[in-house]
Amino acid sequence: MCMSDHLRLVLxxxxxxxxxxxxxxxxxxxxxxxSECPPGVPFVAxxxxxxxxxxxPLFPNAQCISNxxxxxxxxxxxxxxxxxxxxxxxxxDPHMTxxxxxxxxxQGLCWYTLFKDCSSTNPDFEVTTMFxxxxxxxxxxxxxxxxxxxxxxxxxxxxxxxxxxxxGKTEGHGTAAQAINVQHEDKKIKLSFISKDTKFTVNWxxxxxxxxxxxxxxxxxxxxxxxxxxxxxxxxxxxxxxDGAVIRDAVEFGESWKVxxxxxD
Numbered sequence: 001m002c003m004s005d006h007l008r009l010v011l012x013x014x015x016x017x018x019x020x021x022x023x024x025x026x027x028x029x030x031x032x033x034x035s036e037c038p039p040g041v042p043f044v045a046x047x048x049x050x051x052x053x054x055x056x057p058l059f060p061n062a063q064c065i066s067n068x069x070x071x072x073x074x075x076x077x078x079x080x081x082x083x084x085x086x087x088x089x090x091x092x093d094p095h096m097t098x099x100x101x102x103x104x105x106x107q108g109l110c111w112y113t114l115f116k117d118c119s120s121t122n123p124d125f126e127v128t129t130m131f132x133x134x135x136x137x138x139x140x141x142x143x144x145x146x147x148x149x150x151x152x153x154x155x156x157x158x159x160x161x162x163x164x165x166x167x168g169k170t171e172g173h174g175t176a177a178q179a180i181n182v183q184h185e186d187k188k189i190k191l192s193f194i195s196k197d198t199k200f201t202v203n204w205x206x207x208x209x210x211x212x213x214x215x216x217x218x219x220x221x222x223x224x225x226x227x228x229x230x231x232x233x234x235x236x237x238x239x240x241x242x243d244g245a246v247i248r249d250a251v252e253f254g255e256s257w258k259v260x261x262x263x264x265d
Contacts, residue, residue: 037069098229
């Protein structure tokens with residue numbers, strides 16, 4: 001499903017109402033639609049076509065197909081494959097989506113902390129990203145995009161610049177984390193690493209400058225920080241600065257995570 005929490009609530013309420021009134025549909029019509037749903041999943045008659053009120057900003061050219069099996073859903077497909085429009089990460093302008101699902105835009109320049117372990121003064125890992133101006137950017141209207149990624153796990157690192165990936169080890173403390181895994185697929189790069197019980201995956205689509213991040217495990221719930229928030233399940237406190245303050249302004253929040261000591265052209 002690709003929708004905001006508010007929109008999800010609205011559609012859920014619509015589904016409840018339509019479930020009550022669904023009995024008014026012709027029995028033959030209901031049976032025909034139910035045959036399109038998986039066994040045990042009822043067809044729901046919705047007052048609003050889900051595709052008419054839902055969009056997929058991460059995949060603007062995706063095809064939307066309404067799904068009425070068990071609810072009022074909008075499914076988006078690219079080349080016949082179902083895509084997740086709520087992926088955490090950075091896309092385009094750049095548009096951000098935090099781990100908790102909060103969306104915002106931030107036109108940063110140079111290096112910023114995307115996310116890192118904030119459970120101690122010696123983080124288990126840190127992922128930073130570099131933004132630079134787009135070709136159509138101007139002094140009056142700055143437009144930026146993601147161009148590079150730097151992942152550090154313990155004393156291991158992976159630096160991604162376009163399709164080029166450099167890996168190695170640094171001096172300093174080590175952790176029990178596994179090596180950073182790098183996979184190339186066409187014009188995409190997939191990086192993953194494991195820390196404690198949690199696996200982090202970073203998918204980098206070079207051509208569209210889209211960076212999607214996901215993780216499985218709960219060791220770092222409410223222990224992350226950076227541009228992607230703290231992963232505590234609450235969107236209201238995602239704009240948390242390095243000193244722990246929760247603010248409202250997206251620009252102020254974004255600039256607070258600028259990497260100190262890094263210089264960019």
